[in-house]
Amino acid sequence: MLSAAAMACGLYMFRSNREHTIIATGSASVDFTSDLVKWSGSFCAEASTSTAAYNQIQKDVETVKSFLLDNGITEDEMQFNAINISEKTHNIYDTNGNRVGEESDGYRPTQSIQVTSSDIDKVERVSREVSVLLEKGIEFSSYNCEYYYTGRLLCKVIRKGLDNFLVARIKRSRHVLQKLWCKDK
Numbered sequence: 001m002l003s004a005a006a007m008a009c010g011l012y013m014f015r016s017n018r019e020h021t022i023i024a025t026g027s028a029s030v031d032f033t034s035d036l037v038k039w040s041g042s043f044c045a046e047a048s049t050s051t052a053a054y055n056q057i058q059k060d061v062e063t064v065k066s067f068l069l070d071n072g073i074t075e076d077e078m079q080f081n082a083i084n085i086s087e088k089t090h091n092i093y094d095t096n097g098n099r100v101g102e103e104s105d106g107y108r109p110t111q112s113i114q115v116t117s118s119d120i121d122k123v124e125r126v127s128r129e130v131s132v133l134l135e136k137g138i139e140f141s142s143y144n145c146e147y148y149y150t151g152r153l154l155c156k157v158i159r160k161g162l163d164n165f166l167v168a169r170i171k172r173s174r175h176v177l178q179k180l181w182c183k184d185k
Contacts (some may be wrong), residue, residue: 034147037120039127041142042112053107060138061111067133068115071126075141076102077117085109120147 045060047053061080068078088105119125124145133140 009042012023018093032149032151034120034149036116036118036148036150037123038114038116038146038148039123040112040114041127041130042110043133043138043140044108044110046088046106046108050087050107053085053109054083057111059110061136063136064111064113064133064140067130068126071129072119072122073115073117073126077115079114079116081112081114083109083111120145 045056089102
């Protein structure tokens with residue numbers, strides 16, 4: 001009881017003295033392996049009417065879906081997003097070079113897809129083999145895989161950082177108390 005009171009008094013005196021400050025930080029790093037991968041891509045088609053463009057992109061969706069299924073991607077792992085259809089146009093100019101309007105060049109639907117799976121090797125392999133779709137007339141743009149960890153890693157890192165902080169704080173407090181108590185002796 002007496003030692004606790006002496007320590008509290010010493011800490012109060014130390015904290016009230018403006019010359020001293022205690023700064024302690026904790027840090028932590030944890031190695032981990034990703035357990036989830038997301039891979040996405042998009043493809044487009046072109047046609048003179050919006051209906052023909054939509055029909056073409058629907059055929060391409062079926063071809064892409066078959067390619068993915070044939071390579072082990074399940075329907076649960078793939079997500080086709082909404083189709084975006086835009087009209088292609090070009091400007092019309094008069095004989096003086098003044099723009100007088102625009103004319104339709106047809107329609108261009110774009111379809112994007114995302115594959116999410118815990119089988120990282122499978123998704124990486126399929127993402128590298130997507131050039132097969134070019135041979136089938138589908139202009140598929142593949143994006144880089146994104147890797148995630150779905151476990152409770154953040155809690156481990158915070159716990160480890162807090163432990164490091166507390167250890168540093170205790171070591172610093174010991175050093176400060178020794179200076180305070182041993183100064184007069």
